[in-house]
Amino acid sequence: MNDRMKRTPVTEQAPEVRAKNFKEVCLGYNEDDAMKEANRCLNCKNPKCVEGCPVSINIPGFISKAKIGNFEGAAREIAKYSALPAVCGRVCPQESQCEGNCVLGIKGEAVAIGKLEMFTADWSRKNKVDLSQTEPSKGKKVAVIGSGPAGLTCAGDLAKKGYDVTIFEALHEAGGVLVYGIPEFRLPKDEVVKAEIENIKKLGVTIETNVIVGRTITIDQLIEDEKFEAVFVGSGAGLPKFMGIPGENANGVFSANEFLTRVNLMKAFKEEYDTPVKAGKKVAIVGGGNVAMDAARTALRLGAEAHIVYRRSESELPARAEEVHHAKEEGVIFDVLTNPTEILTDENGWVKGMKCVKMELGEPDASGRRKPVVKENSEFVLEVDTVIMSLGTSPNPLISSTTKGLEINGRACLVANEDGLTTKEGVYAGGDAVTGAATVILAMGAGKKAAAAIDEYLSR
Numbered sequence: 001m002n003d004r005m006k007r008t009p010v011t012e013q014a015p016e017v018r019a020k021n022f023k024e025v026c027l028g029y030n031e032d033d034a035m036k037e038a039n040r041c042l043n044c045k046n047p048k049c050v051e052g053c054p055v056s057i058n059i060p061g062f063i064s065k066a067k068i069g070n071f072e073g074a075a076r077e078i079a080k081y082s083a084l085p086a087v088c089g090r091v092c093p094q095e096s097q098c099e100g101n102c103v104l105g106i107k108g109e110a111v112a113i114g115k116l117e118m119f120t121a122d123w124s125r126k127n128k129v130d131l132s133q134t135e136p137s138k139g140k141k142v143a144v145i146g147s148g149p150a151g152l153t154c155a156g157d158l159a160k161k162g163y164d165v166t167i168f169e170a171l172h173e174a175g176g177v178l179v180y181g182i183p184e185f186r187l188p189k190d191e192v193v194k195a196e197i198e199n200i201k202k203l204g205v206t207i208e209t210n211v212i213v214g215r216t217i218t219i220d221q222l223i224e225d226e227k228f229e230a231v232f233v234g235s236g237a238g239l240p241k242f243m244g245i246p247g248e249n250a251n252g253v254f255s256a257n258e259f260l261t262r263v264n265l266m267k268a269f270k271e272e273y274d275t276p277v278k279a280g281k282k283v284a285i286v287g288g289g290n291v292a293m294d295a296a297r298t299a300l301r302l303g304a305e306a307h308i309v310y311r312r313s314e315s316e317l318p319a320r321a322e323e324v325h326h327a328k329e330e331g332v333i334f335d336v337l338t339n340p341t342e343i344l345t346d347e348n349g350w351v352k353g354m355k356c357v358k359m360e361l362g363e364p365d366a367s368g369r370r371k372p373v374v375k376e377n378s379e380f381v382l383e384v385d386t387v388i389m390s391l392g393t394s395p396n397p398l399i400s401s402t403t404k405g406l407e408i409n410g411r412a413c414l415v416a417n418e419d420g421l422t423t424k425e426g427v428y429a430g431g432d433a434v435t436g437a438a439t440v441i442l443a444m445g446a447g448k449k450a451a452a453a454i455d456e457y458l459s460r
C-alpha cells in the first residue's frame, strides 16, 4: 500500500496505562498531522462521504480548508451543519457512515474524517473562535424537552433562526447520554461536552435543569399556561431493560445506565466525590453492545476484573469493532456463547455468583443472525460479586402518559412522521425517544429536521 492509501496514525494512551485512569484514550492529531491527513482527501466531485453523514456536513469543504492550515475556516464550515463537532468526531460510528463511503477505503484506508473533525473542533475551542451567528428575534417561544444531542441540536438550530428557546432538562446537568452515559475516557465532560453546550447557550438558548416534564410541569401546561408555541421532545430512551431471571433484585446488580451515571455524572471515580459505586473484584457485564463495552472498561478502571457475558459468538457482538478492540487491549475478558440463568446471593442478599449456561448458534432468527440455543448439560457458576445488566433501553412513558393526544407505538416510542411531527399539533419529537436507543448523530439529524419543520410551522 503506498503512503497516500494509509492513514496518518493517531496517538493513543498505551493500553496498560489507560486501563488504570479515566483520561481520554485518543490523544488526537497535532496541526502537522491534521494537515497531512487532510491532504489525503481527493476532494471528490460527487462526495459519497457527505451522503453517509446523517447531518450532511460538507466534508470535502472543511477538509479543503484544513489542508492549508485554515482551521478556523474548517470549524466555520462544520458549524453550518453541526453544533457538536468535538462530540461527533469522538463518538460517531464513522466506519459505517462518512468514512465507510470514502473512495480511498476501497483499495486502502479511508480518510480519518472523524479524527479531522475532532482536531478542527478542539482547535477552534482552544483558539476561542466564536461561531455564534443568529438571525433577529422572531418573538416566538419554543420549548425543548431533554438536553441530549437531539434537544441541543434542535434548540441550537431554532435559536440561530431567531426563536426564543428554553430547554427543560430533568437532570441537574445538561447533555443527556453525553454526560451521564458515555465515559470520560471516550468523551471528556468539562473540556469537550460542556464547552459545546456553552456554544449552544451563546446562541441564546436557555437551559432549565431539574425540571421533569410530566411531573414538574406538563407539555399541555407549557403550551396553555406558559405560551410556548411549539414543543420538541428529545427525552431519549433511558429506561433500562432486565432479563427477568431470579436474583436480579440482589444488592450488587446494576443496570449499565445506573452504573455509568454514578461514575460519569456523579463522578464516583474521583476520590473527592462521595458517590457510592461498587465495582467489586470481579464483575459480569451482561450484553455485547457499545454500552456493555463502556461499562466493562469503566469497571476495569475502578480496579475490577471485567467479564463481558454475551449469548452469541464474538462475530455477532453488536458493539463497534473499535470498542471491542480497545476493551480487549485493556484486559476485558470476553465470555461469549454464555447466557445467565440466575444470580446467586449470599446470606445478606449480595451477589456471590451467576449461574450460566453455554450456548451454540442455531438457524438464523428474524434479525438474520444465528439464534443462540442452550447447549445441553452446560450449566456452570461464574463467581462474580457485581453484575451489570446492559441489555438495551426504551423510552420512559412519563411524557406520553401525561400529554393529551401524544401516541406511542408498541416499543413505547413516540409516534412521529419524517419531519418529527407527533400525533399532537405543534409537538415534535426526535432522537432515541422516537427510534429507541440509536446514535448521537441520528439524534442530531432528527433534531435538525424537526427544527426546520417547527420553523415552517411557526412561519405560516
Ligand SMILES: Cc1cc2nc3c(=O)[nH]c(=O)nc-3n(C[C@H](O)[C@H](O)[C@H](O)COP(=O)(O)OP(=O)(O)OC[C@H]3O[C@@H](n4cnc5c(N)ncnc54)[C@H](O)[C@@H]3O)c2cc1C
Residues within 6 Å of the ligand: 091, 092, 093, 145, 146, 147, 148, 149, 150, 151, 168, 169, 170, 171, 174, 175, 176, 177, 178, 181, 182, 183, 211, 212, 213, 214, 234, 235, 236, 237, 238, 260, 290, 291, 294, 396, 398, 399, 430, 431, 432, 433, 437, 438, 439, 440, 441, 443
Ligand atoms: C453508555 C452509552 C454509550 C453510547 N455510546 C455511543 C457512541 O459511542 N456513539 C454514538 O453515536 N452513540 C452512542 N450512544 C447512544 C447515544 O448516546 C444516544 O443515541 C443519544 O444520546 C440519543 O440522544 P437523545 O438526545 O435522543 O437522548 P439522550 O441523550 O438520552 O438525552 C435525553 C435527555 O432528556 C432528559 N429527559 C428525559 N425525560 C425527561 C423529562 N420527562 N423531562 C425533562 N428531561 C427529560 C434526559 O435526562 C436526557 O438528558 C451511547 C449510549 C449509551 C447509553
